[in-house]
Amino acid sequence: MLFVSFSTALLFLVTLIWYFTASDDRTKRWVGLACSFFILINAVFSLFPPAEKIKLGLDLKGGTAFLLELQGEPSAGALDQAIGVIRKRIDKFGLSEPIIQPMGKRRISVQIPGLSESEKAAAKEQLSKVAKLEFRLVHPDTDKLLAAIQSGQEKIPLGYEILPFSQAESKEGKSESLILVRKREEMGGKYVRRAFRGFDEVGRPTVVIEFNEAGAKRFGEITSNNIGKRLAIVLDGEVKSAPVIQTAIFKNAVISGGNMTPKEAEDLASVLENPLETPVKILEERGVDPSLGKDSIISGINAALAAFASVVLFMVFYYRLAGIVAVVALLVNLLLLLGLLAQFHFTLTLPGIAGIILTIGMAVDANVLIYERIRDELEVGVNVKNAIFIGFNKAFSAIFDSNVSLIIPSIILMELGSGPLQGFAVTLVLGIVANLFAALVFSRNLFEWLLSWGMLRKLSMMKFLHKPNFDFIKWSWITVPAAAILLAVGIATFFLRSGELLGVDFSGGDSLTVAYKQAVPVAKVRQALEEEKIHPSLLQYSREGNQLVYQVRYGEGEKSVNVLKEKFPQAGFSLSRMDSVGPVVGDELKHRAGLALSLGLLAILIYVSLRYEWSFALAAALGQLHDVLLAIGIMALLGKEFDMYLIGAFLTILGYSINEKIVISDRIRETLKFKGANLSFKEIINEGINKTLARTIMTGGTVVLATISMLILGGFVISVFALAILIGVLAGMFSSHLITPALLYWFHGLAEKKRKKISIPTQAV
Template sequence: MNRNLSLKFIFIVLVVAWSFYEMYPPKSRDLITVFTERAVRQDDAFKKVVDQARELQKANPDHSFSNLRQAIGDTPITNYFPFFETGGEQFPTTFILNRLQRESAGKIKLGLDLQGGTAFLVEMDTTKLSNTNDITGALSQAVEVLRRRVDRFGVAEPIIQPEGADRIRIQLPGLSEDVKESAKNTIQRAAFLEFRMVDPKSDEYIRDGEVPPGCELLVRKERQRNGSERLEQVIVKKKAERGLNGSAIKSAMVVRGNLGEPQISFTMNSEGAAIFAEITKENIGRRLAIVLDGKLYSAPVIQGEIPTGNGQITGQFDLREAFELANVLENPLKTPLRVIQSNDVDPGLGKDSIKSGVKASLIGVAAVAGFMLVYYMLAGMIANIALITNIIILIGVMCSVGTTFTLPGIAGIVLTVGMAVDANVLIYERIREELAKGKSLRGAVAAGYDRAFSTIFDSHVTTLISSIILIFMGTGSVKGFGVALTIGVAASLFTALVVTRLIFDFLLQRNLIKSLPMLHIIRTTKLDFMKLAKPAFVASWLLILIGNAYGLHRGKDVLGVEFSGGDTITLALDQNHIVDEKDLRTSIAKTGVGDVLIGYQQDVDKSERSLRITVRGISEKADATASTDEKVITQLKADFKDANFTVRSVDHVGPTVGVELRNTAIVAALIAMFGILVYVAFRYEFSFAVGAVIAIIH
């Protein structure tokens, strides 16, 4: 092997070795095991925690993080992990567990569609913010506040990141059913707490039906000692007294009242306590209203100065709501949030998706590799070596940049496999043509690579134009598809032109091959394509006109939920009690949720059917969108108890998001075509570029 080939070989080996290094370890280690191994100075209390976590793990094997968090409880663990700096952390236990979770995590990170979990896209209400700087600051503050709120749920490695100017994407893997709704409420709640003075003539104004300027009427339900409820109305100022609001809250906790009802006890910081002391000192005998998110919770009479900055909030809430309220009071938002898109995936469905995705990928790779081996023989084997190298490099690079593997990402990997082989096919066909001209094998291989290079390079660059646009303009799983395709296309260019050429050069240099046999099923043909131009023109335009006419006839039905907005619900059910679609439609009609599409899906692996329900035309109102899936699921479970419906996934897209996705898709397609137009125009001729774009549009 000459020096040039040796250097290429060493370079390829180093790239492959680096890829394997980036992939290791592929799977996550057991968190409880890592927790035990990393702890120092273990005592009986620590061992008790580990034993309890192991017992919980047997019952819930897929929730290591929450099992360990539950086993720890209030036990301090900072002394077992002194190497973690927890001095400035509000929740040191959660901080330590998150660090251990990252240490135990495998390099192959799975998306929610593959591991199960809950995702939200929330939008800030920016109407209360005056300028761009306020919006930017509120977005950054909201990200940190939501992170602190989510930490209370013991979620392993949550993803909370800004998206655009006023939105935040939140991904919470592994939430149990009873926690999902609480998480959603906690995320949305602004917890804007205000301390306002009650007007001294409140009762008089209410009796006369008047509301003085600068005040407003607030109402609350008050529970009596005998269990009955009394409606209380008070006139309060519209603005907080001396600007005293929730930003002054230092801590909040749940306590029990005289009747055992949950109450919120809060403590203010030093600045807030000083203002609170002045207000209570100057207004003894008057009432101070505690208003949260515009709702009156209590309006006690000030009996004397309160210098400590302590207080309580009473109201009609259960224990879960009280804990949610205490959580958000400690982490208040500057502006309200609303969920405009959500996705719920059951962990069981995630496992099934992994199996299906891996199986489909293996079948696809095996089919392509088998075809190449049979049709191109030795050359096909060389192409398959390059194909395997391509996949190794692709996964290695994805792991190195921290890409999350999703179902669309797996689709991008499979598409890359096809493109990688396509490049080899172009090269081999060129080699065949050169051999037919009577060239030697060495000369035919060199000429084949030279002649195929420009075609392969151009096809890969035009694909890269589209995939890069997907990365910058796409969101979520679409971006994942773009990342996988971009890395895969770049890797396939390397393996098709460098790896296979190196193998051919090595074999030719050692005289290990004298010929390159290949099958040739489709012989050289002479088709007069232009002779078929007119019939093809008529047929294609007929198809275009008929297709577009039918699309216009369908109207908005032609758009999926991603573009029109709505809910997509997937339910598993007892296979012995399959419900007729007509009966399902009648049941869902009782909920009054609007237009519904119903269909069964067949799981090939398990030979089981699952029910897929699509609800379109959802209202913009948050309350309506939030409860649509619950209405449908509750109604079906009530009407068809024998079917034993269980939720596999729920995907909600708000109308606003649907319109934006549709517009973004159109803009992305136009930019991609313009990019291809520019590239082909510079690479060849402008007329070629126009023809290529028109063909795409056609």
Template sequence: MYKNLQWKIYLILGLVVVSLWMILPLNEKINLGLDLQGGMHLVLRVDTSKIAPEARAKASERALEVIRNRIDEFGVKEPSIQLQGVDNIVVQLPGVTDRDRALGLLARTAHLEFKMVSDDPEKLKEAISGAAPEGYELLYLDAEPFLVKAAPALTGEAVVDARVDFDQSAFGQPYVGFTLNAQGARDFARCTRENIGQRLAIVLDGKVRSAPVIQTEIPSGQGRITGRFSQQEAYDLAIVLRVGALPAPVVVEEERTVGPLLGQDSIKHGIRATIIGALLVFIFVLAYYLLAGLIANVALILNFIFTLAGLAYFHATLTLPGIAGLILTLGMAVDANVLINERIREELRAGRPLRTAISNGYNKAFTAIFDSNLTTLIAAGLLFWFGTGPIRGFAITLTIGLLSSMFTAIFVTRTIFEFLLSTDRLKKLSMVELIKQPKLDYIKIRYICYALSILIIATGAYAYFSRGQGMYGVDFTGGQLQEYSFQNSINIESIRNSLGSAGLGDAAIQKISGKNEVIIKTANDTVKKVNDQFDKDFPDNKYQLMRIEHVGPVVGKDLKSKALKSLFYSLIGILIYVGFRFRHFNFAAAGVIALLHDVAVTAGFLALTGREMSLTVVAALLTIAGYSINDTIVIYDRIREVIRTMPKVGLKDVINIAVNQTMSRTILTTLCTLLVVLALFFYGGEVINVFSFCLLIGFMSGIYSTVFIASPLILVWEGFNSGKNKK
């Protein structure tokens, strides 16, 4: 055995052992995203417009510190709190599904003030009529009005401890006791000494919590806040007082809450889709390529292991779109193996010895594999740059998977072939050939194809723009989406009547086919109102809140802008790279027009089938752009080769020859990828159904546009340039 072969085998075995050590056991080594394990994703904006200009510079950093301390006190396992931009804080809380409590804990300013209450009834009447005396403000305790001094006698900054206790004289009612620092204790003692017999309002975030009469001086620096607290509310109030107030109010700009039931359901569907997709690909590749297919399947298994190891090494989070990326990578990894095997088949057909045929097959396939994967990586990189949450998880998984697939397809499979050849175990390499090389004239029918594409795109565009704002989901328009799962069957009319009773008659309602689940879309946060109404109207039909997605108008506009930028920059990146690699702008321009064609066709079918544009759809469109160019690059690579080997053949014939020579590869790779996408579509679950639908349409459009749009457009562009030169 050759030495250079030995180190290759040891390297592969070493990587396998290390990778298995890194990923096993899976439930401990792979971090699951919030959409799989349940939890909350929040984007909080620090509203610095309501504080003094000199305090704005450090407000976001101080707010981050306060929120982190509150979460630590709350006891969340492995939270993520990060500052994003100037005034946004991104918070991820795994396992937390009590949204009301979490939002109350994080978004509450907790600005505590002690204010003296005026006992002048005339001044109180003036304030109630809308003319509060100077230096006073009108506040309420439930419905009871209090006229208090605007300037506080003491603030919560003096609080050093807060705890929950129970008032035995009030049937164990919980209250929050607090302790002040030394200076606060002196100020509190002076205040109570000078105002015996008067009422002191304890004000939290602009609302009176209690207003006891001062009976005597309180020198201890200790007090209590009473009110109609539940035990949990009292504990949460103690946390925020103990940690301290936020320096400025915070606004929830984006919220994505996933219940544990939906997370478990997503994992189940994801695993099922992965197994079915993998089996379909394995069986097809093995049946078609025989021994070469078995070697390719070994590479696919290793690719799966290496991808998971990459996720574990970088401490990346596996999200539901990430699982989709994992499955999709499996289909796309076959692309390289098919390219290599088809090249080997061509070499064997040309009469080359087996060893030479294998060597030439790998060498000739390399540039096409490298170029096609790099263009997909451009799209994945932009997805990560502009994406958020689970979409970034998809981009990371896709990137690691593509890099791993290049290693396994090019290095691992070649090493196995070299091992079999060096040990004389491989004498003959047989492959099934169901798809013979055609001899069609694609250029001849190009105008029919152009007309067909224009008709399809125009129909889709009409449907798209006719829907107006209804074409966009809450990611881009802002608003709230709530998904409910009922124990028994439920019809839309009952839901509509129930929401109408709650004053939400304008809510959009969608029933999930085959399930007792409904999706409700409203302009504002209506969770409590909907829950209360459902409790009243459906007492015998238990329900669970599966997920909540809330996007503010500012974030919605920002996400829309980022989505357009990501699509634009991906097309520009692909245009520049293809133009650079093939040294012809007409190649690049034709390829990008074909990509735009696929994106437009997919968006059109999205509109025609009543689906919405969302961040998940944008991820699918970018994936389509990255994958669709793969087929185009393979044909471009073959055109370049034919031009070099047949310099006297005209461009029209060169294009037809190249497309015919690569047709079997184009059909086979698209078929393998469609097998995994179909598994995603039928078995991946409702959450990523629209994602897999887009891929299904986009990939089918991709094979059509590569053959009938991109390739003939090179000739059109060449003719256009020739005409300009003649002039």
């Protein structure tokens, strides 16, 4: 299977390279069609059955809630260690979107989206398995002695014990036998650096255990001193594998046999890599409904459809036939993205949808960018065929740079981030891959076929601006100080009111279980609490028993129950239980997120510096910070509570912002290259901005249309999320024209002054 996947990917890569290098038009068309057909078929097959491939998160579908308790006398850091281990076990790549919170000093609340009965059993094992790993030598006469011991003829030898040994019996199932092993371990699990699923020489799943430096040395000593003997790999008192040592091994250990499925191998690797220091017991298990509520989900779907329809109508109305090509490419982009997400078994939540919105916005932008370049060529008299060819080539650098500048920090987020941040980064990277293919291969190939069929003798488009000539730098003495003042007020408000603005996701609070006689729609419950300035988190009905479960900030628990009693007397609400709950985003997650975002911004700065120059990079980075900080500040001024949904919105703004600035920087760089000798740097900047002004308004307009649809038609949670994105998009459009260019102009001026100062020769005395 692995060989087939690798061969298929290699074949596709070769075909793709062939497409870009082919010089013959006919060959290029057919190779491009083959590429598109191949990847679309793969995406469609990846999506079926949809319910199994892309799961909906706790906010959209609900799932299963577990209440865990540490056993014995846990140490001071045992709770944090257990939370970290459980998160890594069930959400290794940030795609499962669980919610994990400490409750009191020894309990942990875990919610996992949509589990089937078989998945529940696997989840329970992942949650509670201690995963104590030992390597022990097997008695050389284990089979003979076991038979004699079982018949009463022999006793268990001193220093040995009998352990269960799970091994393959047949394809239908497994049998459990016994094996005689030493009580003393030769080596423990503390030497494990990581564990992962592998395959043996015939393609059966195995678990590969990779040791740290000390572990590799110790394992080498054990195996070199015991060649010909059997070494048992023991997990929680059960022998998983007992191979004969054939030679000294100084690298990895492998657990094989047992007729493991790939999923079982992955789960085993996960617990081996993340052992629990303190045993955990599952106290409670219950099903929970979606936290957004049915009404909010329906509103969100309607808003998303309206947003998509508005973008489609706009593109077709403005770009006509080219707009239809863009819409088809957009649908292909979405299909490819969903296919890729299905292959990763992605769990879709509202923050994940934020990543999809960003990639769709960038897909529209890529098409607009190409079409505006084609228009430029048509206006100077180039024929349609050559205009399309030149337009795609000239747009390539901006599309490539803007996408790469997002891929680099996304990869850093995937490596260093955790939980929702990782999920957002994975969505973004996959979305960019889909975006690049749809824009640079599929849409181009579609144009090539339309040309060959004689359907593109003329390519007409509407024109929004005719040769604009605005002096953007002229107003910088007003716009930059005004933006700085607004930023200062907003950020000051955030820090002064952070205690009331940070929601349960960041500060913890009260977790309430409220009994009821008559259910009230979640949207109405949320609205009633919001009217009293109480912002509920994780508001959902339990599927077992008449219980409503939600979380509020510390001290608001009893008040919230009284509000519900007063607003809905017919519901018969009564408090069943109230617990103290810790934040979803713990200190480690905050630290890793801060580090990942900081390194991501630094990576963008370095990349843009290499592709352009340091003044472009610094101006773009400061503009990017302006956009997200302005969104944070305005949301703080509006008194909106900060939760994980808003974090998704702010990450989306960061991505959209750098895309805007890269596109404009690309035009400024081009103008500098061809007209630098005849124009001042101020004139070069203004001309570069004016040439991209129509594209910025078109792209920004489509995103604004989409977010306004979500703002009006979405439920409370979705509308707040859309409001943050709307503010960020408008801030990005503003800064890309009136802040970043001004900073670029000033930085360039400083560099020129320094250069002139260095070049002035020293006068002899």
